[in-house]
Each structure stands twice: as structure tokens, then as C-alpha cells.
Amino acid sequence: MVMPSTQKSNAPVCRLRQYVLLLACFLWTSFCLALWTINGGTYIKPFQPPRPKSVLRNNSSSIISVSDMGISDEEWDSLQKAIDWPIPDQNSYLNQSTSPVHSSFSIVGLKESYKVGEKISVTITARDHNKNLKRYGGDFFKAKLFNSELKASVFGEVVDHRNGTYSVAFLLPWEGQAHVFVRLEHSSEVVQIIKKYWDSSFPRTHFNGHFGSGPSKTRISEVVECNLKWGPDGSWKKGDCCCEYKDIKTGTVWQCEKPKTLSCDKLVHHSSGRLESPLNLFEQQLFAKKLTNVAISGDKKIINVLSSTAAIGTVEKCRSGLRTPVPAGFYAKDVWKSFVCNTRQFSPAQMGNCLKNKIVYIMGDSTTRQWFEYFERKVPGIKRMYLHTDSKNGPLMAVELKNNIIIHWRPHGVPLRFGRVTPITELHYISNEIDEIAGGPHAVIVFTYCAHLAFHPITFYVFQVAKIRQSVIALLSRAPDTTVVIKSGNTAGMKDIFLSDWHTLQLNTVMREMFNDIDGVIFFDVWQMTSCHYLVENIHPGPVIIANEIDMFLSYVCPS
Numbered sequence: 170m171v172m173p174s175t176q177k178s179n180a181p182v183c184r185l186r187q188y189v190l191l192l193a194c195f196l197w198t199s200f201c202l203a204l205w206t207i208n209g210g211t212y213i214k215p216f217q218p219p220r221p222k223s224v225l226r227n228n229s230s231s232i233i234s235v236s237d238m239g240i241s242d243e244e245w246d247s248l249q250k251a252i253d254w255p256i257p258d259q260n261s262y263l264n265q266s267t268s269p270v271h272s273s274f275s276i277v278g279l280k281e282s283y284k285v286g287e288k289i290s291v292t293i294t295a296r297d298h299n300k301n302l303k304r305y306g307g308d309f310f311k312a313k314l315f316n317s318e319l320k321a322s323v324f325g326e327v328v329d330h331r332n333g334t335y336s337v338a339f340l341l342p343w344e345g346q347a348h349v350f351v352r353l354e355h356s357s358e359v360v361q362i363i364k365k366y367w368d369s370s371f372p373r374t375h376f377n378g379h380f381g382s383g384p385s386k387t388r389i390s391e392v393v394e395c396n397l398k399w400g401p402d403g404s405w406k407k408g409d410c411c412c413e414y415k416d417i418k419t420g421t422v423w424q425c426e427k428p429k430t431l432s433c434d435k436l437v438h439h440s441s442g443r444l445e446s447p448l449n450l451f452e453q454q455l456f457a458k459k460l461t462n463v464a465i466s467g468d469k470k471i472i473n474v475l476s477s478t479a480a481i482g483t484v485e486k487c488r489s490g491l492r493t494p495v496p497a498g499f500y501a502k503d504v505w506k507s508f509v510c511n512t513r514q515f516s517p518a519q520m521g522n523c524l525k526n527k528i529v530y531i532m533g534d535s536t537t538r539q540w541f542e543y544f545e546r547k548v549p550g551i552k553r554m555y556l557h558t559d560s561k562n563g564p565l566m567a568v569e570l571k572n573n574i575i576i577h578w579r580p581h582g583v584p585l586r587f588g589r590v591t592p593i594t595e596l597h598y599i600s601n602e603i604d605e606i607a608g609g610p611h612a613v614i615v616f617t618y619c620a621h622l623a624f625h626p627i628t629f630y631v632f633q634v635a636k637i638r639q640s641v642i643a644l645l646s647r648a649p650d651t652t653v654v655i656k657s658g659n660t661a662g663m664k665d666i667f668l669s670d671w672h673t674l675q676l677n678t679v680m681r682e683m684f685n686d687i688d689g690v691i692f693f694d695v696w697q698m699t700s701c702h703y704l705v706e707n708i709h710p711g712p713v714i715i716a717n718e719i720d721m722f723l724s725y726v727c728p729s
Contacts, residue, residue, distance in 0.1 A: 237628075238628055239631075239632055239635035240635050244683075247682065248631065248683070251679070251682045252627075252675050252679065254364065255306040256305075256357075257305050257307060257357050257358060257361060263454055264297060264298040265297045265298070265299070266298065266359075267303060267308050267357060267358070268296055268297055268298040268300075268460075269353040269460065270463075270466075271296040271298065271300045272294060272296050272353060272465045273465055273466050273467050274293045274312075274337075274349065274466075274467030274468065275294075275467060276289060276290075276349060276467075276468045276470065276472070277289070277290040277291065277292055279472070282473040283341050283472065283473065283474050283475065284341075284477040285341060285343065285474055285476060285477040285479070285481060286341065286477050286479045288338050288339060288340055288341065289338075289339050289341065289472060290336060290339075291325070291349055291351070291467075291468075292334060292335070292336055293310055293312075293334065293336070293465075293467075294334055294335075295308050295334070295335070295357075296333075302333050303357075304333055305331065305333060305357065306329040306330065306333065306335070307357030307361070308329075308356055308360070309353070309355040309670075309671050310327045310335055310351055310352065310354065311327070311352045311354055311660075311670075311700060312326075312327050312337045312350065312351045313325055313350050313701040314339045314347050314348070314350075314472075315347065315348055315350055315701070316343065316346055316347055318345075319343060319345055319501060320500060320503045321345070321347075321500055321502070322702060323339065323342055323498075323499035323500070324495070324496045324497070324499075324700050324701040325337040325338070325701075326495045337351075340496055340499075341472070341474045342481060342496075342506070343474065343499065343501050344474055344476045345474060346471050346473060346474070347471075348469075348471065348472065349467065349468060349472070351465050352462065352464045353464075354462055354664065354670060354671065355461060355462075356455065356460065356461075358455055359455050359461065360671055362448070362456075362666070363671055363672070366447050366666060367626065367672070368626065369447075370399075370405070370626070371447045372396055372405045372445060373444065373446070373447065373624050373666065373667055374441075374444055374584070374586060374624040374667065375395075375443045376395045376440065376441060376442045376583070376584065376586075377393070377395065377439070377440045378392070378393050378394070378395040378425035378426075378436050378439065378593075379391075379437055379438035379439070379440065380425075380431045380436055380437060381437045381438075382431055389430060391430065393427070394425070394426050395423065395425035395426070395439070395583075396423075396424055396584075397584050397625055397629065398423065398424045399625065399626060399629045406426065410427065411424040411425060411426055411427060412427055412428075412433030412436065413433075416598060419598050419600055419601065419633070419636045421583075421632075423583050437592065439583060439585070439587075439590070439591050439592075439596060440587065440589065440591065441587060441588055444667055448666055456664075462662065462664045482508060483510060483511060485510050486510060486728040486729065487509070487510035487724040488510070489689050489691045490688065490689075491509050491510055491691075492509075493509055493681075495697075496508060497694055497697045497698075498512075498697070500701065500702060500717075504717065505717040507721060510724065510725075510728070511724070511728075514720050515720055517548065517549050518549060520544070520547055521548050521550070521551075521574070522727075523726055523727035524544075524569075524572065524723075524726070525572040525573065526572070526574075527574060527575075527613055527726070528575045528576075528577070528613070529575070529576045529577065529615065530606060530613070530615070531576065531579075531615045532579055532581060532599050532614075532615070533581055533599070533616050533619075533656070534580060534581065534585075534617060536656070536658075536708070536709065537578065537615060538561070538563070538578055539710070539715050540615070540715070540719060540722070541576060541578035543715050543716070543719055545567050545576075549569075550570070550571055550572075551567050551574060551576070552567060552568060553565065553566070554567065554568060558595065561589060562580060562587050562595070563578055563579050564577065564578065564580075564595060565578045565579070579595070579597060579602070581598065581616075581618060581621070582596045582597055582598035582599070583596055584621060584622070584625060585621050586621055586624070598633075599616050599637050599640075600636040600639065600640040601640075603640040603643075604640050604643070606644060607647075607648060608644050608648025608651035609648045610650040610651075612648070613651075613654070613726055614652065614653045614654065615654045615655075615656060615722070616637070616655060617656040617657070617658065618634065618637065619657065619658030619677065619680070620661070620708065623667075623668050623672035623673065623676065624667060627675065627676075630676060630679060631679060631683070634679060638683055638684060638687065641684075641690060642687060645687075645688070649689060651689075652691070652725065653690050653691065654691045654693050654722060654725060655680060655684060655692050655693060656718075657677045657680065657681070657694045658673040658677050659695045659699035659710055660696060660699045660700045660706045661699075661706055661707060662706030662707060673696070674696070680692070681694075693718075693721065693722065693725075695718055698714060698717060698718065698721075
């Protein structure tokens with residue numbers, strides 16, 4: 170029972186609480202109206218930058234551990250440092266994200282003229298949509314120096330000072346004029362969104378499993394969704410939903426929803442499926458075309474470069490173990506001049522002589538299929554064999570009998586986004602393929618493993634690369650004269666949540682780091698070659714770029 174005196178004494182307290190609640194509601198309404206005004210009448214939910222996801226050590230069974238990836242704790246820590254990317258230090262609204270319109274670049278201490286071999290310094294200043302200086306880094310810029318008339322260009326590495334400013338040191342490798350070009354690929358806020366969903370188990374991409382049974386006239390067919398079994402919860406589907414297909418050697422598990430009538434052993438074909446965007450309204454606005462992959466303004470002054478007697482370039486023979494500098498080379502009259510080693514151009518006849526008595530195993534995706542198709546067009550007398558396989562999905566083989574040349578190409582295993590339906594039995598993991606190659610001085614192995622892996626967690630990529638590395642080490646142990654070339658991923662001009670050049674940059678870094686100390690392996694960096702060329706960036710580089718890639722590759726196979 171409550172006494173009257175107690176009711177009287179509590180009344181002022183109740184009224185005070187009511188006043189406090191009313192005041193809080195008033196302040197919140199004022200805050201929302203302010204945001205509504207700042208953002209052009211659209212209320213934007215504050216963006217909380219995701220925190221870096223940690224991979225727990227071996228004592229955790231709830232998420233992917235370091236040992237599950239097939240590497241040591243120390244190596245994982247090293248990889249984390251290599252792919253580290255600055256994180257915004259505050260909550261951001263749309264108008265506080267990096268603006269390509271208000272960001273700019275300037276040439277530091279521009280002189281009247283320079284000599285070939287000298288460098289210039291460029292400063293990039295990032296500003297938001299209110300023209301305020303950014304106070305943190307993380308923006309993804311691309312930069313190059315070019316001369317359209319000379320068909321000359323060179324890559325510039327952007328250094329992030331993590332305070333809203335960036336710098337680029339450009340080498341001046343050709344005689345003539347040069348111009349600076351800088352593009353904002355992604356704001357730091359967009360990069361953090363990409364990181365958030367890359368680290369999560371959200372299935373941005375789906376695949377189709379084609380099941381079939383019986384003779385053609387009465388054949389039963391079903392198509393279901395499939396995906397990789399990987400991530401914090403171990404599965405993209407909950408419960409006892411799926412047929413599982415585990416590769417014995419790699420341990421990779423592929424899942425397909427159970428067909429309604431057919432059994433799990435009736436999986437016949439594979440194809441790409443739907444894409445699923447996880448972006449909310451605010452994130453979609455940050456990914457808008459006018460904010461992504463946009464050239465920024467800056468110094469339009471001409472850089473005059475005079476000839477010099479100083480030597481520029483390298484005379485070292487192309488071989489394994491060479492480091493890739495920045496820049497790795499430059500274009501002049503559409504020909505790539507390498508700073509890694511002494512490359513040369515190969516005529517069709519010289520290609521045939523270089524590949525004489527060679528078996529070339531090319532693996533990966535459609536960017537290495539471009540290499541196969543180039544050889545098919547250029548090597549005299551070479552003919553594609555009809556293997557009763559799809560002309561694009563492969564596997565493919567071409568032979569030239571006079572010089573005893575055999576060239577193979579096949580795609581890597583799932584996950585793989587090919588639009589055409591492919592027999593699941595033809596999709597082999599690269600590590601398994603390498604295990605089946607005897608090797609020797611006649612064997613040349615080329616693989617790329619990048620573009621199709623950008624849809625999946627980086628921990629899975631590390632896991633797969635560790636398997637490939639294990640197979641390469643075993644191959645070089647039994648046949649040290651084997652030529653092994655890793656082709657990096659190339660720029661593609663892709664800029665959405667599904668596939669971005671930022672993904673490719675990170676995957677290239679992981680691949681390079683994990684093969685850094687493996688003797689006998691050639692890491693062939695095509696990122697710079699595709700990033701600075703005048704052609705519009707494309708997942709499938711133009712013929713002139715492929716021609717330069719092949720010349721570089723053959724310079725390793727047949728060093729001058």
C-alpha cells in the first residue's frame with residue numbers, strides 16, 4: 170500500500186522525468202532536421218565504419234582459424250600488415266565522404282624542364298562535399314603520367330599519408346611532353362563498405378548446379394542454387410539443406426541445395442547464378458557513379474622532358490627471383506619497356522622457336538584464355554584440337570607438330586563465374602592440376618587466380634593460395650628446371666560491391682607475399698601494365714596489352 174505522503178513526494182520527480190523526456194525528444198528532432206537540411210532534404214543514417222575482422226587462433230572452433238588456412242600465425246600477421254588499409258576515424262555522412270569534384274592534385278616545385286630519368290612529385294588533397302579537408306586516409310586513387318601522341322605512359326604508386334593527403338613520385342622515362350592524370354576510384358568510406366562485406370559471410374554471388382539423370386528422351390533435369398561452404402557459420406545455407414562435394418586433396422567443400430527428385434550424385438554441370446547486393450540505401454548512395462571512378466582536377470601544366478645520356482632501364486636477363494619495382498616499366502609507342510629485366514618483342518617465327526619442344530600449361534580464368542587465343546593466332550602452324558568441349562570454357566589444347574609445341578588451357582575450380590554451362594568434372598583446382606604435372610625443362614606453367622575470388626572472403630583465398638604454393642614447392646622439388654609463372658590480376662575498371670579493382674589489388678598483394686620467398690617462381694605483375702595504358706580498363710585487356718604481356722612472358726621463357 171502506498172501512503173498519500175509518498176505519492177505527493179514522488180510527483181515532482183515524475184514531472185521532472187517528463188520534462189527530461191520532452192527535452193530529449195526536442196533535441197533529437199532538431200538533430201534529425203539538421204541532418205535533413207545538410208543532406209539536401211534526405212535523412213541519412215549515420216555510417217558506422219566496420220572494425221577490422223580478426224581471425225582467431227587455433228583455439229577457436231567458431232570461425233576460420235589460421236591453421237585452417239594452411240599458414241602460420243606469423244604469416245597471417247604479415248599478410249594482415251601487407252593488406253592493411255586505413256579506416257575512417259569518425260562516423261560519416263554522405264556530404265563528409267570524399268568528393269572527386271573538390272579533391273585535387275598539384276605538381277610540387279614544377280620546373281621549366283627535366284631530363285629523362287628524373288622524378289617529379291605530385292600531391293593529392295582529398296576534400297569532402299562541403300570542401301573541407303579530409304582528416305584521415307583510405308581513399309583509393311589511381312595515378313599515371315602519359316603522352317597520348319607518343320602512346321607513352323607510366324604507372325604512379327599513390328602513397329597514403331593517412332591524413333587526407335597523398336603523394337605520387339613519377340619517373341620521367343621518355344623524351345617529350347608528359348601530363349599527370351589522377352582518378353578517385355573509391356572514397357575511403359566506400360572502401361570500408363567493400364571491406365565489411367568482403368570479410369562477412371554474406372553471399373554476394375550465387376551459382377547454379379545442374380542435375381540430370383536418364384536417357385535424353387526421358388531425362389530428368391533440375392537446377393538449384395550452389396555456393397562455397399566457408400565463413401564464420403560454415404555454410405551459406407542453414408540446416409540440413411544441401412548436397413556437399415568435398416575435394417579430397419584441397420579440402421574445399423562445395424554445396425548445392427538438394428534437388429527435389431534427384432540424388433546428390435547427379436550433379437552434372439555448373440554455371441554462374443544471380444548476384445545479391447547487401448547494400449543499404451546510404452551505402453548505395455556512396456557507390457553512385459558520380460562519386461566512383463572519377464578523374465579529379467589538378468595541374469594541367471605540361472611537363473617538358475629532355476633527352477639524357479644517363480642509362481635508364483635494365484640489361485639483366487629475365488629469370489625467377491627478380492623483384493618488381495615501381496614503376497615496373499613504361500609504354501612508349503605502345504611497347505612496354507620493362508625495368509624488371511631485359512624484355513624483347515617476338516615475331517611469330519620467334520615465338521615458334523621459343524616454344525619449340527615446350528608443353529605450356531595455362532590455367533586460371535578468361536584473362537589467361539586470352540593468352541591461349543593469342544598463341545593460337547600468332548604461332549605459325551599451330552592448330553586447336555577439338556576436345557568436344559566449349560570453345561570458351563574449355564579445357565582447350567593447341568598443337569604445332571613441326572616444332573613439337575603443345576599448349577593447354579583450362580579454368581580453375583569452383584567458385585567460378587562463367588555464364589555458360591560447364592561440366593563440373595572439367596573444373597579442376599590449380600593445386601591438383603600442378604600435382605599431376607611431372608615438370609622438367611620442357612614444361613612451362615602459367616596460372617592466374619584472382620578475379621573470380623573477389624566475391625569470397627579473403628581467408629578462403631589465403632587457404633587456396635596456400636594449397637597452390639604447397640603444390641608448386643613439390644613440383645620444383647621434383648623438377649627444379651620447370652618454369653613457373655604467376656600472372657597477377659589486372660585492373661578492370663570494375664567499381665561495384667561485387668567486383669572492384671580494390672579487391673584485385675588486395676589479392677595481388679596476398680599472392681605476391683605468399684610466393685615471395687619461393688625460389689624458382691616468376692611473379693608477373695600485369696597490374697601496372699593495365700593500369701597506366703590509354704585503353705579503357707577492362708577485365709579483358711585489349712590486344713595491344715595482351716601482345717606486350719606475351720612478349721614479357723616469352724622473355725622469361727627464352728631470355729636474351
